[in-house]
Amino acid sequence: MAIIEVRDLDFFYGKFQALKKINLDIERNRITALIGPSGCGKTTFLRTLDRMADLIDGVSVTGRILIDGRDIYAPGTDLLALRKKVGMVFQRPNPFPLSVYDNVVYGLRVHGLRDPRALEARLIRSLEAVHLWDELKSRLDENALRLSGEQQQRLCIARLLAVEPEILLMDEPCSALDLAATAAIEDLMAELKKRYTIVIVTHNMQQAARVSDVTGYFLLGELVEIGETRRVFTAPRDPRTEDYITGRFG
Amino acid sequence: MRRLAPSAEEKAARAGLWALTLITVAVLCFIILFILRRGLPVLSFEFLTANPVDMGKAGGIFSTVVGTVALTVLAVLIAAPLGVGTAIYLTEYTWGGPVTRIIRFGAECLAGIPSIIFGLFGFILFVTKLKFGWSILSGGLTLAFMLLPTIIRTSEEAIKSVPPEYRKVSFSLGSTKWQTVTRVVLPSALPGIVTGIVLSIGRSIGETAATIFTAGSALRLPTSLFSSSRTMAVHFYILAREGISMPNAYGTAAILIIAILGINLLTYFLMNRFIRKYS
Numbered sequence: 001m002a003i004i005e006v007r008d009l010d011f012f013y014g015k016f017q018a019l020k021k022i023n024l025d026i027e028r029n030r031i032t033a034l035i036g037p038s039g040c041g042k043t044t045f046l047r048t049l050d051r052m053a054d055l056i057d058g059v060s061v062t063g064r065i066l067i068d069g070r071d072i073y074a075p076g077t078d079l080l081a082l083r084k085k086v087g088m089v090f091q092r093p094n095p096f097p098l099s100v101y102d103n104v105v106y107g108l109r110v111h112g113l114r115d116p117r118a119l120e121a122r123l124i125r126s127l128e129a130v131h132l133w134d135e136l137k138s139r140l141d142e143n144a145l146r147l148s149g150e151q152q153q154r155l156c157i158a159r160l161l162a163v164e165p166e167i168l169l170m171d172e173p174c175s176a177l178d179l180a181a182t183a184a185i186e187d188l189m190a191e192l193k194k195r196y197t198i199v200i201v202t203h204n205m206q207q208a209a210r211v212s213d214v215t216g217y218f219l220l221g222e223l224v225e226i227g228e229t230r231r232v233f234t235a236p237r238d239p240r241t242e243d244y245i246t247g248r249f250g
Numbered sequence: 251m252r253r254l255a256p257s258a259e260e261k262a263a264r265a266g267l268w269a270l271t272l273i274t275v276a277v278l279c280f281i282i283l284f285i286l287r288r289g290l291p292v293l294s295f296e297f298l299t300a301n302p303v304d305m306g307k308a309g310g311i312f313s314t315v316v317g318t319v320a321l322t323v324l325a326v327l328i329a330a331p332l333g334v335g336t337a338i339y340l341t342e343y344t345w346g347g348p349v350t351r352i353i354r355f356g357a358e359c360l361a362g363i364p365s366i367i368f369g370l371f372g373f374i375l376f377v378t379k380l381k382f383g384w385s386i387l388s389g390g391l392t393l394a395f396m397l398l399p400t401i402i403r404t405s406e407e408a409i410k411s412v413p414p415e416y417r418k419v420s421f422s423l424g425s426t427k428w429q430t431v432t433r434v435v436l437p438s439a440l441p442g443i444v445t446g447i448v449l450s451i452g453r454s455i456g457e458t459a460a461t462i463f464t465a466g467s468a469l470r471l472p473t474s475l476f477s478s479s480r481t482m483a484v485h486f487y488i489l490a491r492e493g494i495s496m497p498n499a500y501g502t503a504a505i506l507i508i509a510i511l512g513i514n515l516l517t518y519f520l521m522n523r524f525i526r527k528y529s
């Protein structure tokens with residue numbers, strides 16, 4: 001069964017419709033890439049999945065999003081639990097201006113974990129998962145803003161993994177990184193896929209082709225096409241997708 | 251008139267701005283030196299630790315130092331939580347609706363009211379209506395009201411300058427608003443908030459009009475919140491105005507200036523260390 005099911009999702013900023021009748025299923029333990037020109041609703045869509053989009057004043061949402069079969073827009077949904085389960089990696093690395101240690105355990109503390117030994121165990125596990133432990137184990141007290149861009153983005157992923165989410169939403173996570181760092185993060189994603197479901201937004205088609213199992217193409221708020229990545233890139237069904245991936249547009 | 255060449259204009263601007271800055275610094279130094287030259291000779295350990303004798307003609311200023319500290323501490327203890335709390339509410343918990351605008355407008359009006367009006371207000375409300383009498387309590391409450399707008403304003407600015415990403419990340423990790431405010435927003439905003447509080451400490455130490463009507467001008471050492479007490483600034487004013495003792499007036503002023511400079515330097519130093527640690 002799909003872990004995320006989106007049904008007839010419409011999203012409005014005031015009167016402006018940013019998402020139009022989106023329907024899609026996202027499978028567990030796969031990487032789903034969302035591509036498309038900028039301004040066509042990819043970020044908005046991602047933020048509907050952890051309900052960060054409706055924090056903005058004046059927006060309205062209709063349709064349904066089921067995660068593990070539960071409608072996350074149903075009244076009475078526990079948003080804190082939802083956001084623990086569905087985590088976001090942002091476009092720019094954004095560690096808190098705190099120590100490496102405090103960054104990684106931030107979410108754990110917020111969810112009530114106090115025991116220093118439990119915190120430490122999760123800290124190590126999270127930093128190991130993003131391959132930062134060896135580099136940073138002697139620098140845990142250092143301010144995270146002093147790390148390199150790639151280290152910061154890894155740290156942000158570690159901070160997220162610490163709270164043990166099931167779904168990782170990544171909004172152009174490599175757009176502030178150089179090529180080498182991008183490749184490293186992509187490798188990391190391939191590893192993380194074994195334990196997490198990943199939805200990544202990227203405007204970089206090569207990246208989508210490299211890392212993802214499924215690719216969806218957004219255009220002007222519509223999900224034009226979605227399918228197996230290889231198939232979408234070799235035999236797109238919609239002419240608009242073909243225009244985009246062959247570079248005739250965007 | 252012919253326009254100057256850009257490079258000449260740049261040079262002229264540089265020289266002009268330099269001159270303006272120099273004037274500012276010169277005026278400041280002049281005031282400080284003027285006071286210190288007349289005040290420092292009077293200062294001694296005795297001057298600080300002895301109570302005034304004979305209306306202040308002789309003896310020291312100990313009771314007025316105690317009065318000043320007590321009033322300031324009380325005022326800040328009341329105004330800081332109220333002001334910072336209001337600022338948090340206005341910036342984090344409301345979306346600039348009409349209520350917010352009215353509160354903000356009210357706070358701004360409050361900031362423009364001369365301190366003597368606060369003095370009269372405090373006199374009527376605390377001294378007479380609530381029967382606290384001329385006391386540290388009345389004076390502290392009055393000062394607190396006077397400081398409130400500044401603290402709200404500076405805290406709001408400090409909180410607003412915290413990058414919105416921090417909040418977004420915090421929410422996306424499943425934090426509540428309150429957790430986000432206390433763990434991310436306030437620590438980042440702290441230097442700004444503290445600066446505002448220090449400014450208001452400086453203001454309350456130097457305040458005369460608001461305290462003379464509410465804390466009174468008793469020279470005895472205050473023993474409780476209900477004691478009337480004279481502050482250093484009021485003491486200076488009375489000594490100078492009634493011609494009781496100009497040397498002692500300048501001595502008091504010198505202490506005031508040193509205290510305010512000291513507080514500012516200390517805060518500057520602490521904030522620098524804090525900022526280095528957190529950014």
Ligand SMILES: Nc1ncnc2c1ncn2[C@@H]1O[C@H](COP(=O)(O)OP(=O)(O)O)[C@@H](O)[C@H]1O
Nearest residue numbers: 013016018037038039040041042043044045056
């Ligand atoms: N907070 C907002 N208020 C109003 N319009 C917005 C807001 N955020 C995004 N939009 C609009 O919604 C559309 C989709 O934006 P976005 O989801 O950020 O696109 P993408 O991530 O694909 O570049 C854009 O036209 C953008 O201008």
Ligand SMILES: [Mg+2]
Nearest residue numbers: 039042043044
């Ligand atoms: Mg985007």
